[in-house]
Structures are given as C-alpha cells and as structure tokens.
Amino acid sequence: EVQLVESGGGLVQPGGSLRLSCAASGFTFSSYEMNWIRQAPGKGLEWVSYISSSGSTIYYADSVKGRFTVSRDNAKNSLYLQMNSLRAEDTAVYYCARVNLKRFVSYMDVWGKGTTVTVSS
Amino acid sequence: DIQMTQSPSSLSASVGDRVTITCRASQSISSYLNWYQQKPGKAPKLLIYAASSLQSGVPSRFSGSGSGTDFTLTISSLQPEDFATYYCQQSYSTLYSFGQGTKLEIK
Numbered sequence: 001e002v003q004l005v006e007s008g009g010g011l012v013q014p015g016g017s018l019r020l021s022c023a024a025s026g027f028t029f030s031s032y033e034m035n036w037i038r039q040a041p042g043k044g045l046e047w048v049s050y051i052s053s054s055g056s057t058i059y060y061a062d063s064v065k066g067r068f069t070v071s072r073d074n075a076k077n078s079l080y081l082q083m084n085s086l087r088a089e090d091t092a093v094y095y096c097a098r099v100n101l102k103r104f105v106s107y108m109d110v111w112g113k114g115t116t117v118t119v120s121s
Numbered sequence: 122d123i124q125m126t127q128s129p130s131s132l133s134a135s136v137g138d139r140v141t142i143t144c145r146a147s148q149s150i151s152s153y154l155n156w157y158q159q160k161p162g163k164a165p166k167l168l169i170y171a172a173s174s175l176q177s178g179v180p181s182r183f184s185g186s187g188s189g190t191d192f193t194l195t196i197s198s199l200q201p202e203d204f205a206t207y208y209c210q211q212s213y214s215t216l217y218s219f220g221q222g223t224k225l226e227i228k
Contacts, residue, residue, distance in 0.1 A: 035217065037165075045157075045165065045208055047217035059215050062122075095164055106212040107155040107170035114164055 002026035002110050004096050009115030016086050016119070022079040022096030022112055030054075030074035033099035035108060036081050038092035038117075048094070049081065064090075086119045093117075123147055123211050127220035133228040138199045142223045144192040144209035153213035156185055156194045159222075160205045168207075169194065199225075 008020040022034070036048040049070040050059040058070055069082040079096050093116050097108035124147035134140050144154065152172040157165040167176045169185035172192055182197040196203055204227050209220040 044222040045159075045210075045219040047210075047219065050215055050217070061216070100170075102174070103152075103171050105153050105155075105171035107167060108157075108165075108210075109167050109170075109176065111164040111166070 004112035006112040006115035009117045011118045017084045020081040024077045029077040035097045037095045040092045125220040131224040135228045140196045142194045146190045149189045150211045150213035155210045157208045158205045
C-alpha cells in the first residue's frame with residue numbers, strides 16, 4: 001500500500017524548534033518529488049516547501065524562508081522538515097505529499113494524515 | 122507569486138443538485154490546475170489534475186474544465202459524501218499555491 005506517515009509534531013514555545021518526519025512506503029521514494037503543506041486551525045491549505053527527488057532543488061514559501069529547512073534521505077525513504085524560530089502563526093497540521101507528473105502537470109496524489117504543531121507559551 | 126481565487130467561498134446545495142465551483146488564477150497557468158476535496162479532520166484527496174483529468178478511483182460525476190486563468194469544478198449530481206471543502210491548486214509555478222477553499226454544505 002502506498003503510504004506517507006508524518007511524525008514529530010507537538011507543543012513548542014515561540015522561538016523554539018521542531019523536526020518533522022515523513023516516512024514513505026509502498027513506492028520508490030527516491031523517484032518522487034515531495035511537498036510539505038500546512039493547514040492552520042479553521043483555515044485553508046498553504047504550501048510550505050518543495051524538494052526534488054534527489055534533494056538538489058528546494059523551494060520555500062516566503063512565510064517560512066530562512067526558518068524552515070526541508071531535506072530527505074532516500075536510503076531511509078524519509079522526508080524531513082526542520083522548523084526553527086517558530087511563531088504562533090506556524091501552528092497548523094503539517095502534511096507531506098507526493099508529487100506526481102502527467103502530461104507535464106505536477107499534482108499531489110498521495111498525502112499523509114498529518115502531524116499537528118502547536119506553537120504556544 | 123500566483124494568486125488563486127475561488128468562488129463562492131461557501132455553497133449550500135441539495136443531494137442530486139448540479140454544482141459548479143470556479144477558480145481564477147492571477148496570471149495564465151495553462152492547464153496546470155488541480156482540484157482537491159477535503160473532509161473535516163482528513164487529509165486532502167486529489168480529484169482532478171491538469172484541469173480536466175479525473176484521478177483514478179474518483180467518481181465520474183466530478184469533472185473539471187478551463188485553461189489560462191479560469192477554471193471550473195463541476196459535480197453533476199451531488200451525493201451525500203460530496204459535502205466537503207474543495208480547493209484548487211496551481212502547479213505552473215514551483216511555488217505552489219491554493220485557492221482559499223469552497224465549503225459545500227447541505228441545504
């Protein structure tokens with residue numbers, strides 16, 4: 001079964017750090033680009049970060065640039081999001097999602113169930 | 122950055138109704154447009170990719186159309202399980218962006 005499972009969420013104080021993980025199974029992880037998406041309570045979806053299949057190309061939303069770092073370990077079938085200098089507005093459910101490509105259009109066809117990050121004192 | 126705007130933000134409809142949701146991009150994105158469905162407490166689910174291609178396993182009552190800046194998601198005959206929030210998302214830019222969502226509620 002194709003699956004993504006996030007972990008590492010929790011309660012952290014403003015200014016603190018957290019590292020999220022996303023474990024992939026059921027597909028050749030090293031062949032796929034990946035995204036992190038988040039959703040603040042009661043709000044819509046916000047794209048956070050992209051990483052290419054090899055990890056050589058990375059992009060971030062302006063809202064997290066300079067504070068978050070995405071990485072992957074293809075040998076461990078895992079995706080990571082290191083979050084530093086956390087703010088209250090980073091409170092959200094964080095999803096990892098697989099990027100697929102057909103007819104030159106990329107889309108996110110597999111999503112994890114999400115992990116919750118709460119930034120509060 | 123490409124801004125995505127959905128309308129309406131919320132919609133009340135009845136089982137059996139035909140429903141259309143609109144998504145507009147701030148610049149032309151060709152057909153680089155995807156639609157997702159999200160139910161409360163669940164992860165989003167891909168419905169339509171490349172503006173009009175139905176994802177495997179998604180019922181044929183869902184359809185998508187459009188190109189350039191204007192896109193639509195249509196549900197031909199609403200079923201009880203379709204009441205959810207729908208999001209459009211552009212992948213023309215690698216700085217992906219989503220619409221604000223359309224909440225579809227039971228009338």
